[in-house]
Structure formats: C-alpha cells, structure tokens
Amino acid sequence: MRTGLLLVFLLASGSALAADELHLYNWNNYISEGTVERFEKFCNCKLVQDYYGDNEEMLAKLAAGATGYDIIVPTQNAVDSLIKQNALKPLDKSLLPNLKNINPEYLNLDFDPGNKYSVPYAYSTTVIGYNEQKLQELGLPIDTWAVIFEPEYLTKVKGRVTVLDSQRELMAAAMRYLGYSINDTDEEKWKQARDLIIRAKPYWAAFNAQSYIKELTVGNIWLAHGYSNDFFQAALDAKKAARKFTINWRIPKEGAVIGMDNMVVHKSGPRQDLAHKFINFMLEGENSAELTNFIGAGNPNAAALPYIKPEIAQNPAIFPNPETIKHLEFMKDLDRKQRRVMSRMWTEIKLKQGEDDSTYWKGLAVLLGLFVFAVLGLAAYKGLAAPRRHAT
Amino acid sequence: MNRSSWLWSISALVYAFLYVPLIIVVVYSFNDSRLNAEWVGFTLNWYRVLFNDEQMIRAAVNSLTIAVVSGLVATALGTMAGIAIHRYKPKLLPFMVITPVAMPEILLGVSLLLFFIQVMNLTLGMLSIIIAHITFCIGFVAIVVRARLAGMDESIFEAARDLGATPWQTFKLVTFPLIMPGVIAGALMSFTLSIDDFVITFFTVGVGVSTLPLQIYSMIKIAVTPEVNAVSTLLMLLTLTTIIIASKFAPDTLRGAMK
Amino acid sequence: MINLLNTTRVTKWLVSGPPFLYLTLFFLLPSLIMVVASFRYPGDYGGLAPLFGVEPGKETGLTLETYRFFFSDFIYTQIFIKSFGVAMASTLVCLLMAYPLALLIAHSPRKHRDFMVLLVILPFASNFLIRVYAWMIILGPQSAFSLAVNHLLGWFGIAPVPLLFSSFAVLVGMVYVHLPFMVLPLYTNLEKHDPVLLDAAQDLGANAWNRFWKVTWPLSLPGVYSGAALVFIPVLGMFAIPDILGGTGDILIGNLIKDQFLGTRDWPFGSTLSIMLTIAVLLLAGITAMISRQGVRQ
Numbered sequence: 001m002r003t004g005l006l007l008v009f010l011l012a013s014g015s016a017l018a019a020d021e022l023h024l025y026n027w028n029n030y031i032s033e034g035t036v037e038r039f040e041k042f043c044n045c046k047l048v049q050d051y052y053g054d055n056e057e058m059l060a061k062l063a064a065g066a067t068g069y070d071i072i073v074p075t076q077n078a079v080d081s082l083i084k085q086n087a088l089k090p091l092d093k094s095l096l097p098n099l100k101n102i103n104p105e106y107l108n109l110d111f112d113p114g115n116k117y118s119v120p121y122a123y124s125t126t127v128i129g130y131n132e133q134k135l136q137e138l139g140l141p142i143d144t145w146a147v148i149f150e151p152e153y154l155t156k157v158k159g160r161v162t163v164l165d166s167q168r169e170l171m172a173a174a175m176r177y178l179g180y181s182i183n184d185t186d187e188e189k190w191k192q193a194r195d196l197i198i199r200a201k202p203y204w205a206a207f208n209a210q211s212y213i214k215e216l217t218v219g220n221i222w223l224a225h226g227y228s229n230d231f232f233q234a235a236l237d238a239k240k241a242a243r244k245f246t247i248n249w250r251i252p253k254e255g256a257v258i259g260m261d262n263m264v265v266h267k268s269g270p271r272q273d274l275a276h277k278f279i280n281f282m283l284e285g286e287n288s289a290e291l292t293n294f295i296g297a298g299n300p301n302a303a304a305l306p307y308i309k310p311e312i313a314q315n316p317a318i319f320p321n322p323e324t325i326k327h328l329e330f331m332k333d334l335d336r337k338q339r340r341v342m343s344r345m346w347t348e349i350k351l352k353q354g355e356d357d358s359t360y361w362k363g364l365a366v367l368l369g370l371f372v373f374a375v376l377g378l379a380a381y382k383g384l385a386a387p388r389r390h391a392t
Numbered sequence: 393m394n395r396s397s398w399l400w401s402i403s404a405l406v407y408a409f410l411y412v413p414l415i416i417v418v419v420y421s422f423n424d425s426r427l428n429a430e431w432v433g434f435t436l437n438w439y440r441v442l443f444n445d446e447q448m449i450r451a452a453v454n455s456l457t458i459a460v461v462s463g464l465v466a467t468a469l470g471t472m473a474g475i476a477i478h479r480y481k482p483k484l485l486p487f488m489v490i491t492p493v494a495m496p497e498i499l500l501g502v503s504l505l506l507f508f509i510q511v512m513n514l515t516l517g518m519l520s521i522i523i524a525h526i527t528f529c530i531g532f533v534a535i536v537v538r539a540r541l542a543g544m545d546e547s548i549f550e551a552a553r554d555l556g557a558t559p560w561q562t563f564k565l566v567t568f569p570l571i572m573p574g575v576i577a578g579a580l581m582s583f584t585l586s587i588d589d590f591v592i593t594f595f596t597v598g599v600g601v602s603t604l605p606l607q608i609y610s611m612i613k614i615a616v617t618p619e620v621n622a623v624s625t626l627l628m629l630l631t632l633t634t635i636i637i638a639s640k641f642a643p644d645t646l647r648g649a650m651k
Numbered sequence: 652m653i654n655l656l657n658t659t660r661v662t663k664w665l666v667s668g669p670p671f672l673y674l675t676l677f678f679l680l681p682s683l684i685m686v687v688a689s690f691r692y693p694g695d696y697g698g699l700a701p702l703f704g705v706e707p708g709k710e711t712g713l714t715l716e717t718y719r720f721f722f723s724d725f726i727y728t729q730i731f732i733k734s735f736g737v738a739m740a741s742t743l744v745c746l747l748m749a750y751p752l753a754l755l756i757a758h759s760p761r762k763h764r765d766f767m768v769l770l771v772i773l774p775f776a777s778n779f780l781i782r783v784y785a786w787m788i789i790l791g792p793q794s795a796f797s798l799a800v801n802h803l804l805g806w807f808g809i810a811p812v813p814l815l816f817s818s819f820a821v822l823v824g825m826v827y828v829h830l831p832f833m834v835l836p837l838y839t840n841l842e843k844h845d846p847v848l849l850d851a852a853q854d855l856g857a858n859a860w861n862r863f864w865k866v867t868w869p870l871s872l873p874g875v876y877s878g879a880a881l882v883f884i885p886v887l888g889m890f891a892i893p894d895i896l897g898g899t900g901d902i903l904i905g906n907l908i909k910d911q912f913l914g915t916r917d918w919p920f921g922s923t924l925s926i927m928l929t930i931a932v933l934l935l936a937g938i939t940a941m942i943s944r945q946g947v948r949q
Contacts, residue, residue, distance in 0.1 A: 023600055028614050048447075048600055051614065060913045063697025065509040065516050068599035085696045159813040167915075201899045206816040210614040220792045241426070336693050336917075340720070343915040348726050350902040351733070361729070364736045371739050396758070402751040409748070410774045410830065413785030420788060469670040476667030485667055488674040495932060496888020498905050500678070502912060502925050506688055507681035510699065527677045530670060559662050588778050590891065595912070608780045612787070612895060624781040631776040639769065 020045030022274040025069040027261065028053055028210055029233055030122070032294035035287060043277050053209035054166040062087065062266075070269030071278055075259040077333040079118045080111040082264060088117040089265040095276040098283035101303035106260065118262035119279055122229075122288075122297035125328060126169050126257040127317065129212075129231035129249040131222040134160075140223075145177035145252045148225055149196055154203035162215065163225040165207035167346040168331060169257060170197060173225060176254045176329075183332045187341060194345045198352045207350075213237065216247050227259075228317060232296020249317050255327030258320075260300070292318065414628070421621030438622040448623060451607040458518065458603065459586040462525035467579040469526065470533025471571070474578075477534065478541040493531035500528060501595030508596065516598030524596045525586045532585060533578030540574030580638040584631055689717055689922035697916030717919045721927070727907075731931065734903040737818075738886040741825040745833040745882045746875065748826070753837035753874075754867075757844070768838060775831040783824050783895050790815040790823070790896070813898075820896035825886050832881035840874025841867070880939050884932055904928050 020043070024031075028051035036047050050069070052058040055078040062072075062082075074082060082088050093099060099119060106120045130142055138156045140147055147153045148161060163170050172182035174193035205221065215221040216234040224231075231249035238247045263282065265275045281287055285303030292299045292308050298318055299308065312318055320328060334342060353360045424435035442448060473489050476482060492500050504524050508514045548570075552562040568575075590605040597606060604627060611620045690713040692700035701711050721727050756767045774782065789796050792813055801811040814820060844867065852862045890905030904924060911921030 021600075025599075050599065051610065053614075054914075056914055056916070060697060060916045063694070063916050064505060064595075064912060065514075066599050067515050068517075081696055204899045205813060206898050211612075211616070214615050218793070336695055339915055340693075340917060340920070343910070343917060343920075344724060344726070346910075346915075347730070347902070347907060350900065350906075351726055351729060353900050361732075364732065368732065368736060368739065396755075399751050399755040399758075402748075403755045406748050406752045406830075407770065409827070410771065413782065413789060413827065414774055414777060416788055417781060417785045469673055472666050473670035476663070476670065480663050480667060482667055482671075485671055485674075488671070488678060492674075492678050494884065494936070496885055496905070496928065498888045498890060498908055499925050499929060500681075502908060502921060503681035503685040504677065505912065506918065506922065507677075507684050510688070511680070511684055523677055527674070530674065534670070559659070584776060588776075590778070590780055605778055605780055608778065608784070609891070612780065612784050616784070616787070620784060624778065624784070627781065628777040631778075632773065635769075635773065635776050 020271070020274060022047050022071065022271055022278055023069045023269065024049045024278070025058065025066075025072045025266075026051060027073060027227075029213065029230060030073065030261070030291075030295060030297070032290050034294065035282075035290045038287070039278065039281050042281060043274060045274055047278075054164075054169075056166065056168065057209075067266075067268035068270065069266045070271045070275040072264050072266055073121050073261050074264060075261050075331065076109065076111045077331045079262050079264060081333045082266075083112060083117055087267055089267050089269070089272060090116050091119065091265060091279070092272075092276060096280050096283065098280050098303075101283050101285055101288070101301050103300050103302045106300035109260070112262075118264045119283065120300040121261045121263045121282065122291045122295070122299060123258055123260045124297050125228045125251055125317075125320065126164070126173065126226070126259070127228050127231070127249050127251050129216060129224045129226055129228075129234065129247060131216065131219070131245050132248050133245040134222040142248075142250050143253050145173055145254050148204075148223065149174065149177055149200045151199065151203065154200060157223050158203045159205045160220075160222040161204045161224065162206050162208040162212045162221050163204055164227075165209040167342055168334075170207075170225065170349075171342070171345075172257045172329075172331065176252070176256060176327075179254070182257055182329045185334070185338055190342070190345060194349060197349050201349065201352070217241060217243065219243065219245065228298075229296040232318070236296075251317055251320060251324055251328070253327070255329065257331055258298075258325075258328040260330065261297075417621050418625045418628070421618050421625045423618050423621075426617050438618040441617075441619050442622045442626075445619065447602065448604075448607055448619075451602040451604050454518065454601055455587050455603040455605075458521050458525060459583045462522045462529060462586050463579055463582040465522075466526045466529030466582045467533050467575060470530040470578055470582070471537050471575050473530060473534040474537025474541065474574075475567070475571075478538050489531045489534045491531075492528045493535075497528075497589075497591040498595075500524070501592040504592070505595045516596060517601050518598075520596045520598060521593055521601070521603070524592050525582075525589060528589075528592065529582035529585055532581050533575075536578040536581065537571055537574045540571045544570060577638055580634055584634050587627075588631070685922045685925055687713075689919055689926050690714060691919050692716070693917050693919050697918070699918050717923045720920065721923055727924070730902065730904055730907055731927065734887055734905075735931075737821065737825065737903060738883045740822060741829060741886045742833075742879050742882045744822065744826045745830050746879065749830060749833035749837055749878065753834050753841050756834075756838050757841035764842070768835070771831050771834045779828050780891065780895075782828055783892055786820065786824055786827065786896060787815060790820050815896065816898040817896075818898065818901055820898075821893050821901050824892040824896045825889065828892065829882045829886060832885075833878040836877040836881065837871065837874045840871050844870055876939050876942060880936065883935065887932065888928060 022043070022045055024047055026049055031049075036049075040047055052061065055075050058072065058074060059078055059081060062069075072082075079088075096119065099115075102120055107115055112118045128142065128145070128148065134157075135142055140153050140156060148163065154161065163173075171190065171193050174196045175182050175184060175189065178189070178192055178196065180189050180193075208215070208224070208226075212221060212224045212226050213230050213234045214237075216224055216231070217237040228249055228251075231247060235247040235249075238245065263279050265272060265279075269275055282291075283301065285301060285305075286307050288299060288301040288304035289307030291297045292304065292312055296312070296318060298320075299305070305313065316324065420431075421438055422434050422436065423431055424437065425432035470489075473485060477486050477489070501524070504520070504527070508516060508520050514520055548566055549562060552566045557565065588605065590609060593603055593606060594609070597603070604623065608620055608623065611617070688699060691702060692710045692712075692714060694700045702713075703711060752771070756764055756771075759767060788794060791797060792815065797814050800814065804811065848866050848870075849862055852866050857865065887903075888905045888908075889903065890909045893901040893903050893906055904927075908921050908924045908928070911917045911924065
C-alpha cells in the first residue's frame, strides 16, 4: 500500500516536472505579467522566460550553443541573420488564423518575404528619456541628440546620463546626429561617430543596457538613451512610487532607430505546438493591445487598436506621426568583417578616458614603472643582503 | 599611541569594512520599498515574494543539485589526486590540479564553452555546468587531502604493510580514516564553491537552467528589488551553516586549506 | 617480487588514473582547443568558420589574422596595461589593509586567533555578487555615505562626485572581494615568526620601526608574495565587478573576452585574448615563484 502511494506520488510529481513548458527568449520588460498569466491559463502550460537587453547579446548566446528556446523575439535585422543561419522553423500559417489582424503595412517586409518565419510582435524606438522637472529646471532641450552628445549641454547633467550598452544602438544615435544613415558602413563616418562619443563620454555616468529604468525612477539619472517602452515603464513606476518628478521621452528631430520585433520559432525548440499557440494568442487584438497599454510598445496589430487607451494611441512617442516616421530607420545586420571593425571602435570608446587622455596613460605608466622597480629592487636588495648577513 | 592600539584601530576599521556592507544587505531585505533606494519601513514582504518566485526556487533547486553532484564527484576524484600526488610524486598531475584553480576563472569558462560546443557538441545545461564545476573543485579537494597526508607520519603505513595488510586494506583501515576530516572539509568546500560560482557557470549555462548566482546577477543588472537582498540573506545563512559544520568536523584542515 | 611491483603499478594507475583522465579531457583538451581556435576564422554568424572545407570564397583553415589584428592596434595592449594597473592598485590596497590585521591576529592570544580568522573568512563565504551588490547600495548617489562624502567635499569647494559607476567603485569592489585572500597567507606566515627575534632586536636597541622593517617585514615576504598572487591574478581576469560597478571607462581584459563570446560573436579573437591573458598570468606566476625561491634559499 505504502509503495503504491509512493508510486502515485512519484508519478504525480514526475508529470508535474515534465509539465507543458514554453521557453520564451524575450527582451526584458517586453510582456506584461497579466498577459503571461492569461496565456498560462489559456494553454494550461508554463511560460518560462529568459531575457536579453541587446540583439547582439541574443545572437551571441544562440551562437554559443543556447538551444531549447521555442520562441524568440528578435528585431528585424536579427531575424534576417537567423534566417540566413537556417536557425528558424517555418511557421505553420494554418495554426495562426489571427495573422490577418496584422496591419498589412508591417507584413511581407524585405527581411522575411511572405512572413515565412516571422510575425510582427511590437515595435519600439530608441530615443531620449528624461526627468521632466530637472531638464526644465536646467533649461535643456529634449528634442535633439545634441543633449547627450554636446558638452555645452552635458556639463549641466554631468554624471546623470546613461547611454545604452549596445555598440549598434549608440553608434546609430551618433550617426543620426551627424546626419548620416544608421546603416552607412563607411569607416570614415564611423570614426566621426566614435570621436563624437568619446568626446561626450566623460559626462556620462555609465553604459547601461537594462537598469536605467530603475535609475530614472529613483532619480539617480536625469537623462538616458534607451528604448521607448522602457521609458514608458519608468514613467509608470515613478507615478506609482509617487515621486516628485515625472519621466517622459521624445524622438529626437534628427531621427532615430526603430526596431520591429518579431516572434520566430527556433529550430531547437521542443514545443512547436505551444509556440504556435503563443503566437496566435499574442496576435489576438485584446492581448496584443496589452503590449501597448502596459509595456508602451508600438503596435502593428490592427485588431488591437480598439483596445488601446486613447491617451496612448495619441502619444506621438509611441505611435509616431507620418512626419516623424520619415526620420526613423530600421537597422541592418553587419557582416563578420564589419563586426570586427565595429568591435574595435567600441573597445576604443570604452577605453579612452576622454578626448585627450595622455596624462592618464602617463600616470599609469609611471605607477606601473614604480611597481616593477620596487619588485626588482626588493629582489636585488635581498640578493645583496643575504651574503652580508652570512658574514656577520 | 602605542603600537598595539594602533593595530587595533586599523583592524577594527578593516573588520567594519568587511561587515558593514553585508549588514546593509541584510537590513535592506526588510525594507518596505520596491525601489530599494532609501529606508521606508519594516516588512517581511520580500521573503514572501521570494518564496512565491518560482524561477528563484527552480534556480535554488538547480544550484543545490549541481553543488551536491559536482561536490561528490569532485571529492572522489580530488581525494584520489591528493593521494596520488603525495604517494607517487607524479610530474604532470600537480600542475593539472592546481592550474584550473590558480588561473583567472574566465579562462576555464571560455575554454570549456569552446570545447562543449565545438568538440563535444553538447547541449549546454545541467551536465555542462556540473562538468565545469568538477574541474575546478578537484583542485581544492586535492590540496586539502594532500595537506592532511603531508602532516602524517609515514611509519604508520609501513607498519600496516609489515603487518601484512594489502594496499587496499591499508587504504581502507589506515589511510582513509586518517584523511577523512580532510575529505569532508574538501567536500564542504566544493559544495560552497559550486553554489557560489558565477563566472564559470555564466559561460557554460544553457537554456532553462538558471542558478542562484545567475539569477542574482540578472536581477542586479535589470531591476533590483529587495528580493535580491532577501535571497542574499538566506544564501549567507546557508554558507554560514556549512562553514560552521566544516569547522566542527575538521578545524585544522579547514585552516590548512586556507593556506 | 614481480607480482608486488605489478600491484603497486596497478594501484598507482587506479588512484591517479581517474583524476588524470578527467582533467586531461576537461582541462588540457579544452585549453588546446582554445589555442587552435585562436588561429581560426570567425564564422559568418558567430562561432568558428569550418576548419576544412572547399566552399569557394569562404575562408577556412588556419590563419595568423587574429594575432595580426591584436597587434595592429595599440588599444588592446593598452587594455592589458590598464588591467595590470587595476590589479596592481587592488593588490597594494589589499596589502595595506590586510597587513595590520594579520599582524594583530598573529600577536593575539592563541585562543582568540581562530575566531578572528573565522571573522575574516565569513564574509568571503557569501556570494561575491552579493558583496558587489552591497557596494551598489552604499555608493549609490542618494545613499547616506555618498551624501556625507560629497558634503565633506563641498566644504573644500569641490563639486559633488558620483561614487557609483566609477573607477573608484571598481577598486573598492575588487579590494572588498579579494581582501581575505591577502589576510590569510599573511597571517599564516606571521603566526610562525619567533617572538624571540623581536626581543633580540629590542635588546640590541632597535626601535619599533626598525624592528618591523628589519625583522618582521623581510620574514613575512613569502606571505606577501603568495597573498599578492592570490589577489593579482583573479583581479586580472575579473569582468563582473567592472560590469556592475564600473563607469564609462572601466573595461578590463575580462570584459573584452566576455564581449567577444557573448557580444560580438568573434570567437577567434576571444581565444586570442584569452591566450594572451594566460601568457601574462604564467609569466607573473614564474616571476613570483622565482622571487620567493630566492627568499627560501636565503
């Protein structure tokens, strides 16, 4: 009897362990908890999430052997790269009746003709987020990249600015500010962008991919380069915590990066069935609307529009007007040689202590020299001292 | 001011430097504020959140499983290595045992990542983490066991042999009981090292398998709530207990190991 | 007799075989793979390009390109210099803090020593990320400590400085995490000193400073060397502390290596950097061993 009970218990716990699980690899802060809960109830399964803060990070993780994600939500250029790597599973459209909800403008784009592998999820822009009261008090402009690149403005907010810890995104912002396309791969232009960044760097507090939401909410940071939906979150959090200031964000007039994030099914994912269930679920107007209402993402889903709160639908920083859209660009992927050049520039950006850092390096050299001298001197002293000690 | 009071005051400052940060972490785990920036009020809420955080609990279970399995295997292999080094004075083995411990951790992490993906074509997950943890734990166990052996009188083993004991009997009846405290200390060390490891796990982790340190890292990087403090406090309690047990079992060897 | 020899040989292999095999497979072999990887081409989407292949227009096989790339630009050498600088500074600060403490413990009554050592080890048993995170709280711009420091600076007319996300924060983190590694070897060395030596020096008329500088310090050098190695080498490869506490300029070799594998997908370059780091560490270990051997001979 007791063994029988034990067996039942083991079986029960065993089945609980092997329960239906869907592994989602998503941007951090890109699906609301409510949506997750409702999906879990709907599919009677568990949604297990991992997060990334940058496409490059996600691609690298996959290249480094991460297998078993059912669904990933990459931006268009990363989708392109994943398709070329033959890493994705073609979608079974018969399981996705809600695909009709997507605004046709966002379908059949050049990175995935015919949407064989990907379905639009949401979009966000890479913009400037700021502490409204502080910036007003300091009299700083909010509609231009100049505010994070020009020392004349930066002196007023020194140490209170963060920029994204993403080589592609930061370079893109600098390229736009200089008046170039973000997809220009001319090394000379890249160098100008690099120099612009190095000049502004001493005024920034940190390269930050994820925690600027919190830093803005707490009030440690007044100005940040980041994703629009993250600033939406920061604004909500600040309101909830009854802070004395408000957070807002704006698409700079020079233009910015827009990222269309798509749901794709990874080849190594064990649960293609649940993956399709999830995609279809997220394509439903009501569910998709939550991405906008709670996360602040732009929405490509036509059926979602009726559910979107009017004050959000009218926010041009979430739904850019046609005039702004002209200045927004999709990012394209780099090949491996360009990646190496970009990576070297990124290293330079991180290493340089400002425009002229020769004093820093001289100081360091002197310090190292002294250290080597001390060690050698000590060794020599001991070598010399030994025989003398023997003599006495 | 004489010399010893001078030493005392500096040492008191150093002790404060060591403990104040940890006390702050513990105190803030009771802070009633999601933002965790200033003190708001007392609450046990974050512990409640922690015990309802399924991902955290899974990570804890993973961490424990990894630590127990890799601790056991590493103890067996490390004990063998320690005995072998002491008894046979091999040339290569000491180098192979010490290097993974002495090198910056990132090197082992990166080379194992390359190896798992390029050569073994292994799906990263529990197995890859366990293999990696065993690799660096062997060294610690071997060092402790060897230190224990080095402090022993060789004549006991000779006596056992003279009395007609086979090598296996000598080992079972004489050597093993004598090195037992060292083995236990090594096992406990492996266990704590494995539970605490971040860098090597970071490179060898796969999908859907998280460990406590990785979970803490991503919380620090993304959004810190006092839940991190709560989990830290509990983790501190766990390692504290392990250390106290270790010092009860084998106070001398533990100290020897720290040398 | 032959039989006996055989059994010892068999036991020898039974005992040393398993750990030897394990470490060959999971330590030596991966290290070799890394050496080979540093001579290969990066794959188009990350990983490595195939070693053999006949695909036209694709680069396969072995190359020195990555090493050329490393030496073509001074910045990579600069990162090494900088990492050495940070490691050196951390080691010095650790030494300055650890020495008085170790001396105090060694001079304390025997029954207190174990407890005092345990007090040093205890914080080092909590996870190192937690210890780093603690400093995030302490150095945060609105923390009491930060406000106090900046208030103090204000009296001298210095503008407020951010403490978190700076090289200072990185140094504090490095010292905090590695301090016990310095205290323990120092203490085990100092504990062994014979107090008679100090008495003799005193009888010969040496003052406190001379007693320390001429007797205690030279005798403690082996402890200093092993402590320094235990701090210096891990700091050299550290990436998490600059990652969490560092500002815009705090990049060390560890971060660069991590980036190649988990950011820019350039494995050959990541391997090359790892090998350079290995060489640097081996050189250092060699020098330390040489100096301390000299000390032993003395």
